[in-house]
Amino acid sequence: MSQPTQHVLLIAPVMDALQQQLDAHYTVHRLYQQPDAAAWLAENGANVGAVVTRGDVGVTSAVLENLPQVGVIAIFGVGTDAVDLEYARRRHIAVTVTAGALTDDVADLAFGLLLSSARQLCLGDRFVREGRWLQESPALATQVSRKRIGIFGMGNIGRAIARRASGFDMDIYYTDRQADNTLPYHWCDDVLSLAQRSDFFVVAVSGGKESQGIVNHEVFQALPAHALVINIARGSIINEPDLIAALQNGDIAGAGLDVFVDEPNVPAEFIGMDNVVLQPHVASATHETRQRMSHIVFENVQAYFNGQPLPHRIN
Ligand SMILES: NC(=O)c1ccc[n+]([C@@H]2O[C@H](COP(=O)([O-])OP(=O)(O)OC[C@H]3O[C@@H](n4cnc5c(N)ncnc54)[C@H](O)[C@@H]3O)[C@@H](O)[C@H]2O)c1
Numbered sequence: 331m332s333q334p335t336q337h338v339l340l341i342a343p344v345m346d347a348l349q350q351q352l353d354a355h356y357t358v359h360r361l362y363q364q365p366d367a368a369a370w371l372a373e374n375g376a377n378v379g380a381v382v383t384r385g386d387v388g389v390t391s392a393v394l395e396n397l398p399q400v401g402v403i404a405i406f407g408v409g410t411d412a413v414d415l416e417y418a419r420r421r422h423i424a425v426t427v428t429a430g431a432l433t434d435d436v437a438d439l440a441f442g443l444l445l446s447s448a449r450q451l452c453l454g455d456r457f458v459r460e461g462r463w464l465q466e467s468p469a470l471a472t473q474v475s476r477k478r479i480g481i482f483g484m485g486n487i488g489r490a491i492a493r494r495a496s497g498f499d500m501d502i503y504y505t506d507r508q509a510d511n512t513l514p515y516h517w518c519d520d521v522l523s524l525a526q527r528s529d530f531f532v533v534a535v536s537g538g539k540e541s542q543g544i545v546n547h548e549v550f551q552a553l554p555a556h557a558l559v560i561n562i563a564r565g566s567i568i569n570e571p572d573l574i575a576a577l578q579n580g581d582i583a584g585a586g587l588d589v590f591v592d593e594p595n596v597p598a599e600f601i602g603m604d605n606v607v608l609q610p611h612v613a614s615a616t617h618e619t620r621q622r623m624s625h626i627v628f629e630n631v632q633a634y635f636n637g638q639p640l641p642h643r644i645n
């Protein structure tokens with residue numbers, strides 16, 4: 331039986347420690363460093379056994395077309411929206427993710443954004459640094475405890491956000507593809523009815539074609555004017571021009587955003603708004619979690635080349 335080739339194709343940079351570990355065990359090719367990626371793929375693609383990529387970058391089917399022997403796509407992350415899973419299935423290419431490793435950190439950042447937005451932590455910080463406290467009183471902010479939180483997407487991260495919200499005695503509403511009757515939270519039939527019941531509206535649904543732009547003008551109209559919108563999932567889920575308009579028109583009170591449509595480009599309108607808290611897609615970016623994610627990616631690549639079952643396979 332022929333063994334898979336021991337060549338790894340890295341689509342985008344990942345943690346240095348993971349790159350070093352891959353380099354130590356395999357021949358690693360960095361597609362993002364190739365001046366002519368198409369020419370490189372045509373010449374060398376046949377050798378590649380494993381693809382390593384990030385959730386936000388994925389790998390195109392056009393690249394995979396050039397990799398006839400590839401058997402695994404190991405994603406450093408949980409988002410699969412940048413990989414055509416149907417195509418991978420047809421080609422019998424396994425897909426692995428780092429599920430479980432990042433859930434708590436992402437939920438923590440969602441809550442950090444929620445608290446920062448409601449309690450105006452960034453404005454308070456600026457107020458102290460600029461010495462304005464010496465001359466004026468700080469502004470009042472918005473209470474979080476006992477308010478209503480609407481969670482769009484009750485998957486691993488949505489559930490972890492709900493657990494945190496329980497600690498704040500919040501009233502928890504959610505929607506997803508289907509209700510989970512084992513959950514002690516209020517089910518909403520759709521995203522609009524969720525919006526109507528949300529003081530805080532948190533986007534934790536997966537990205538991809540099905541959810542693209544689903545949080546749009548209609549949703550912003552359904553939200554109360556005091557609502558704050560938090561997004562730690564994917565920029566593509568929110569219609570960004572609609573969100574900007576809703577903020578400009580006062581249809582909602584503010585937003586806390588870790589993800590954007592065209593990262594790392596962030597619309598100038600957001601940058602100019604004091605009621606928007608911005609983060610550079612760092613929800614899983616702690617030393618502990620990124621190490622765990624690296625370990626999982628390596629484990630899967632190693633299992634593949636050793637002909638063993640892949641421990642974190644989803645497709
Ligand atoms: N900001 C970050 O750094 C970061 C980190 C990790 C994950 N993420 C994003 O967060 C997303 C959620 O992660 P997770 O671990 O909770 O995933 P998950 O698969 O456990 O949960 C996703 C949930 O969304 C639901 N869903 C998907 N499409 C839907 C639709 N159209 N309508 C209603 N519900 C729908 C699914 O049923 C599922 O319950 C990921 O897909 C990823 O894109 C972002």
Ligand SMILES: O=C(O)[C@H](O)COP(=O)(O)O
Nearest residue numbers: 385386406407408409614
């Ligand atoms: O780098 C990223 O995109 C996140 O840290 C993790 O990826 P994900 O959002 O696809 O899970």
